[in-house]
Amino acid sequence: MSAARLRLGVDIGGTFTDLVLADPETGAQWNGKVLTTPADPSEGVLTGIREVTALAGVAPAAIAQVIHGTTLVANAIIERKGVRTGFVATAGFRDVLVMAREWRWDIYDLNITLAPPLVPRSRSVEVTERLAADGSVLTPFDPASAEAAVRALAASGVEAVAVTFLHAFRNPAHEQAMAAILARHLPDTAVSLSSEVAPALGEYERATTTVANAYVQPVFRRYLARLAEGLRAMGIPSGLLLMQSDGGTIHQAAAIRHPVRLAQSGPAGGAQATALAGAAVGARDVLAFDMGGTTAKACLIPDGEPARSPVLEVARIARFRPGSGLPLLVSAIDMIEIGAGGGSIARVNALGMIEVGPESASADPGPACYGRGGTQPTVTDADLLLGHLDAASFLGGTMRLDRAAAEAAIRRAVAEPLGLTATEAALGIRATVDESMAQAASIHAIEKGVRVADYAMVAIGGAGPVHACDVARRLGMRRVICPAGAGVASAFGFLASPAAFAAARTRIVPLPGMTGDEAAAMLDALAAEALGNLAEAGVDRSVAVLECSAELRYRGQGHAIEVTLPDPRAGSWAARTRAAFETRYRTLYDRIEPAGEVECVTWRVVARGPRPTMHAAPVAATPSASAAKGTRPVFCTRTRAFRDAAVYDRYRLVPGLRIAGPAVVEERESTAVVPADATAWTEAGHLVIECADEGGTT
Numbered sequence: 001m002s003a004a005r006l007r008l009g010v011d012i013g014g015t016f017t018d019l020v021l022a023d024p025e026t027g028a029q030w031n032g033k034v035l036t037t038p039a040d041p042s043e044g045v046l047t048g049i050r051e052v053t054a055l056a057g058v059a060p061a062a063i064a065q066v067i068h069g070t071t072l073v074a075n076a077i078i079e080r081k082g083v084r085t086g087f088v089a090t091a092g093f094r095d096v097l098v099m100a101r102e103w104r105w106d107i108y109d110l111n112i113t114l115a116p117p118l119v120p121r122s123r124s125v126e127v128t129e130r131l132a133a134d135g136s137v138l139t140p141f142d143p144a145s146a147e148a149a150v151r152a153l154a155a156s157g158v159e160a161v162a163v164t165f166l167h168a169f170r171n172p173a174h175e176q177a178m179a180a181i182l183a184r185h186l187p188d189t190a191v192s193l194s195s196e197v198a199p200a201l202g203e204y205e206r207a208t209t210t211v212a213n214a215y216v217q218p219v220f221r222r223y224l225a226r227l228a229e230g231l232r233a234m235g236i237p238s239g240l241l242l243m244q245s246d247g248g249t250i251h252q253a254a255a256i257r258h259p260v261r262l263a264q265s266g267p268a269g270g271a272q273a274t275a276l277a278g279a280a281v282g283a284r285d286v287l288a289f290d291m292g293g294t295t296a297k298a299c300l301i302p303d304g305e306p307a308r309s310p311v312l313e314v315a316r317i318a319r320f321r322p323g324s325g326l327p328l329l330v331s332a333i334d335m336i337e338i339g340a341g342g343g344s345i346a347r348v349n350a351l352g353m354i355e356v357g358p359e360s361a362s363a364d365p366g367p368a369c370y371g372r373g374g375t376q377p378t379v380t381d382a383d384l385l386l387g388h389l390d391a392a393s394f395l396g397g398t399m400r401l402d403r404a405a406a407e408a409a410i411r412r413a414v415a416e417p418l419g420l421t422a423t424e425a426a427l428g429i430r431a432t433v434d435e436s437m438a439q440a441a442s443i444h445a446i447e448k449g450v451r452v453a454d455y456a457m458v459a460i461g462g463a464g465p466v467h468a469c470d471v472a473r474r475l476g477m478r479r480v481i482c483p484a485g486a487g488v489a490s491a492f493g494f495l496a497s498p499a500a501f502a503a504a505r506t507r508i509v510p511l512p513g514m515t516g517d518e519a520a521a522m523l524d525a526l527a528a529e530a531l532g533n534l535a536e537a538g539v540d541r542s543v544a545v546l547e548c549s550a551e552l553r554y555r556g557q558g559h560a561i562e563v564t565l566p567d568p569r570a571g572s573w574a575a576r577t578r579a580a581f582e583t584r585y586r587t588l589y590d591r592i593e594p595a596g597e598v599e600c601v602t603w604r605v606v607a608r609g610p611r612p613t614m615h616a617a618p619v620a621a622t623p624s625a626s627a628a629k630g631t632r633p634v635f636c637t638r639t640r641a642f643r644d645a646a647v648y649d650r651y652r653l654v655p656g657l658r659i660a661g662p663a664v665v666e667e668r669e670s671t672a673v674v675p676a677d678a679t680a681w682t683e684a685g686h687l688v689i690e691c692a693d694e695g696g697t698t
Contacts, residue, residue, distance in 0.1 A: 004064040004237070007612075008052075009494035010045055011266050012036055012070040015293025015343045015363045016462060017044040018488035018669070019052045021063070022495055022614065030056040031488045033395060033462070033669050036363040041072060042227040049234065061235030067494040069243035069265035072223055073216050077118070077263070077326065078315045082215035083159035083190075087124040087207070088149055088178060090166040091139075094124040096207050105323035113317050115325050117208070118215045123156050125149040127165075127178060135170030141177050150185045160190040160214040164207040169199035169506050190217045197258065198329040200602050201506040205311065209329045212314075213260040220259040224252055241499065241537060245332035246308055247272050248500020248608060251536035263314055264332050269493030271299045271306045271333045274458040276496055276614065277483035279304050280684040283456040287441065287477070288335070289468055290490070292461040293343040293380075294360045298441040299335035300448055300455070307334040307448075310504075310551065310562060310602070320440060331502045331604075338440035339433055342380040342463040343367055346410070346429045348417045354428045356436075368409035369401040377413050379433055379463065381406035382426035387634035387642065388466050388664070388673050396668035427635065434467055438474035449588070453477055460489035465665075465672035469689060470637075473675070482687040484650075487669025492614065499609040501533035504602055510555070511581075511598040516573035522603050523548050523568065530607035539609035547606040552581045554596035561585060562604070627652035634662055636676055643676070653682045 009020040019032035032052035037044040045068075053060050076082045089096060097117035104112050127146045130139035153161060161182055168175045172195035182191050192214035198206045228240065242255035245264035255262060270290040278286035278301065288299040288306070299306055312332040316325035320337070340357035343366060349355040356379060361367050365374035369381050369391070383389045384406045391401040407422045415425035445452035453476035459468030465482040472480050483489055503526040509518075527548075531541045551560035563584050566576040577600075582592045627649050633642040643662055650667035658681045659665070661674040665687055674680045677692040 004062050006056075006058065006063045007065045007067065007495055008049070008063050009269070009491035010048065010066060010068045011269060011488070011490040011494065012041045012045065012072065013266060013292050013294065013490075014071060014075075014360060015341070015366065017041070017048050018491040019048045020485065020488050020491040020495060021052045021056055024612070028056075029485070031485050031669055033488060035366070038362065038364055040226065041070065042223060042230055045227060046230045046234070049236075059235065063236045065241065066231065066236065067241045067243065067249055067497070068227075069269050069490060069494055070262065071266055073220060073259050073265075074263045074314055076216045076219050077212055080118070081219070082118065083218045084157055085119050085123065085160045085162060085211060085215045086153040086156065086158040087119040087211055088153075088161060088163045089124065089126055089207070090130055091126040091128045091145070093166060093203075094126045095121065096164070096204055097124065097211065100204055101323075103323075105318070105321050115315060115317050118211050118326070119162070123153070123158060125152050129165060129174045131165065131167040131171050131174065133167055133170070135167060137171075141174045143177070143181065146178055146181045147185075150181055154186060158186075158189060159218050160192070161186070162192045162194075162207070162211040162214040164194040164203075164210050166203065168193070168195040169201070169206070172196070172199075190214055190221075192217065197260065199505045200329050201508070202329065205327045205329050208326050209260060212263075212326065212328055213258065216259050217256070220262075221256050224256065228252075243269050243494050243497065244500070245312055245330055246500070246502060246606075247306065247333050247497055248502075248606070249494070249497050249537065250499065250501055250533060251538075253536050254501065254533045260328055261330055263312055263328060263330060264335075266490050267297050267299070267335055268333045269490035269497065270297075270460050271301065271335060271493070272497050273483060273489040273493030274299070274460060275301050275304050275306060276493075277458050277481055277489075277686055278456060281481055281686055281688055283458075283479065283481065285455045286458045286481070287445070287452060287455045287475075289437075289441070289457050289459045289464055289471060290461045291339075291437075291459070291463040291467055292341045293463070294341040294362065295337050295344075296339040296341055296437055296461070296463075297335050298338045298437075298444055299333060300445060300450055300452075302450070308332065309334040310604075331504070331606075336440065336444050338444070339437035340379060341461075342383070343378050344433070345376045345378055346382070346414055346432075347376075348414055352418065354414060354418075354425075354432045356429060356433050367406070369403065369406035370399075371402040371405060375409055377406070377409040377429070379429060381409055382429040383463070383466055385410060385422060385426040386430065387632055387645070389671055390632060390647070390664075390666070393666055423635065427637065430467070430470075431637075434470045435474060437467070438471050441471070442475055456481055458483065459672075460486045462487040462670050465670050465687075467673075469673060469675045469678060469691060473691060478691050480689040480691070482665075482670070482672045482689065484685045484687075485667070485669060486672075487667070496612055496614040498611045499534055499537040499539045500606060501530045502604060502606045503527070503529040503533075504604040506602045507600070509600045511552070511574050511578055511600055514574060514600065516568040516571065519565070519568035519573055523565070523605055526603060526605035527607065530605050534607045534609060537609065543610055545608045547608065549604045549606075550577075550600045551602040551604075552577070552598055552600055554593050555599050560601045561588065627654065627657065629666070632664070634664060634673070636662060638676065650687065653687075655682050657681060
């Protein structure tokens with residue numbers, strides 16, 4: 001290979017770091033999976049690069065581009081491992097982080113615990129200034145009070161400062177003046193302004209987003225510096241692209257300015273890969289089921305495009321309770337956490353019932369079967385005991401699992417307290433996880449007005465294909481698709497994602513009084529910002545596509561819905577916009593308010609580059625009539641006994657070969673379990689499993 005041309009996708013998860021190396025000219029692909037190194041995630045990335053390039057038979061210098069997604073931002077917020085941060089507010093508003101929304105996420109819990117702010121009141125300071133809702137100055141910015149605030153922050157030893165002044169999204173002048181004073185007195189301190197990070201309506205949400213950005217920025221910058229240094233030492237050019245929560249990639253310079261946009265980057269890549277896999281086999285409406293080592297997530301993808309939400313909530317006090325975490329004004333693919341992952345710990349609770357998660361064994365020490373010092377039983381340990389995983393072929397045989405350790409952990413923590421056998425306890429762990437995931441996914445679909453039984457499930461993540469058919473059966477779904485390289489699908493999704501940047505700003509305007517020219521001016525300003533950030537990723541504006549939308553509502557409402565905007569230069573803009581809003585409103589609520597006045601709240605422009613072309617064929621595929629590897633006992637829940645199941649090598653499956661369950665199809669990064677009443681075959685490089693009407697599970 002004469003010149004660097006390979007592209008590398010890297011996804012750092014809580015347990016494993018996944019890598020996909022692709023040659024855009026030949027379509028060749030090589031996958032890698034290594035344990036994550038929590039102390040310094042860049043070490044795991046560099047180890048994985050060495051392994052995957054060795055597998056491909058190339059030097060690391062053959063890599064021309066690295067696209068990276070990471071849980072670092074989310075984990076820093078969840079685990080409170082960001083830097084010491086200060087908060088600067090308008091005089092009289094220093095308690096906005098503590099007061100929050102002033103409502104309880106559980107009205108019946110008398111001892112409710114609210115999500116604590118990332119910045120305590122002791123490091124929240126005030127500055128004399130005040131803007132009106134339209135951005136006009138009510139109280140001029142007072143430099144003396146700003147200097148006093150800076151001195152207080154300096155004395156508290158802050159490494160980062162978040163500035164959120166009232167109504168700064170309409171006029172950034174006061175925040176910019178504050179930033180200049182901070183730069184003069186605290187030049188080494190990271191500063192985030194709400195007018196740049198989240199220029200949108202919602203004082204509390206704007207404050208939490210800006211604080212979160214400042215809180216993780218130094219940590220993220222240092223991590224990228226270490227990673228970039230390691231890549232340069234390997235001969236890989238600098239200039240990383242980072243995956244955002246909305247499914248687009250941005251240059252590392254933009255990511256350092258807006259690290260909060262990466263809070264859900266890994267799962268976003270999985271949703272992109274899922275949409276491609278579904279389309280490849282003719283399934284436009286799919287449910288993405290992403291079960292990794294730490295969590296499981298679900299995402300509805302109607303007509304091949306995942307829905308997006310303008311708000312992302314992180315660090316929830318109660319795992320599945322909306323409102324119990326910190327809201328971030330970040331555009332994100334609309335997905336929910338529906339359950340535990342392979343490394344989630346099982347226990348018997350005070351009621352004598354099996355409970356799984358949210359605590360995870362993570363990569364260190366990992367599940368008991370990893371043999372790395374873990375002693376608590378996990379979902380992976382249960383899957384091993386039930387025969388769904390094989391001790392000798394895990395990670396292609398490079399990581400042998402300890403079945404005896406898994407059995408001992410389950411027997412001690414679950415089986416003996418409940419008077420069960422180890423097999424019964426393992427089955428209980430699996431049933432608990434699968435039922436909770438199915439219930440959560442069903443509720444999510446109902447909330448979106450979707451009949452999930454009409455969708456196909458696409459299972460990704462290391463544990464996704466193991467549990468997919470059982471979860472699908474409980475949801476009434478008949479078709480399950482396991483993409484090639486399902487265990488590294490998020491990293492594959494990074495490579496298939498276009499560079500993109502979303503620019504948004506709140507400006508509340510009554511729709512009837514707004515002309516198309518005024519709308520065009522608003523959108524043009526946002527487009528310039530979005531295209532400027534896209535240019536950093538190497539995308540010429542001549543090939544960029546602009547998507548314009550706005551959040552609209554009836555006047556007097558507190559909630560707005562996002563609507564794609566018509567071309568403002570085509571005439572009758574206000575009437576066409578109202579029609580689009582009412583169509584969407586009727587879809588959601590089955591009614592409209594014909595006499596209601598509509599107003600635009602937040603305007604948004606997304607600039608996207610061309611979508612890279614990716615091939616679905618698995619690495620080193622060598623179809624062969626001898627794909628069968630043998631048989632092994634697999635526990636069947638219908639007969640409540642072990643049955644001999646055929647075991648197949650995923651890489652040697654011949655297109656058109658039909659596999660009758662029970663069966664197990666193994667590839668290096670994941671294992672697909674085919675139920676006893678199902679049939680599986682390969683199509684477009686993916687494994688398709690069709691279950692009987694009543695469903696079933698091995």
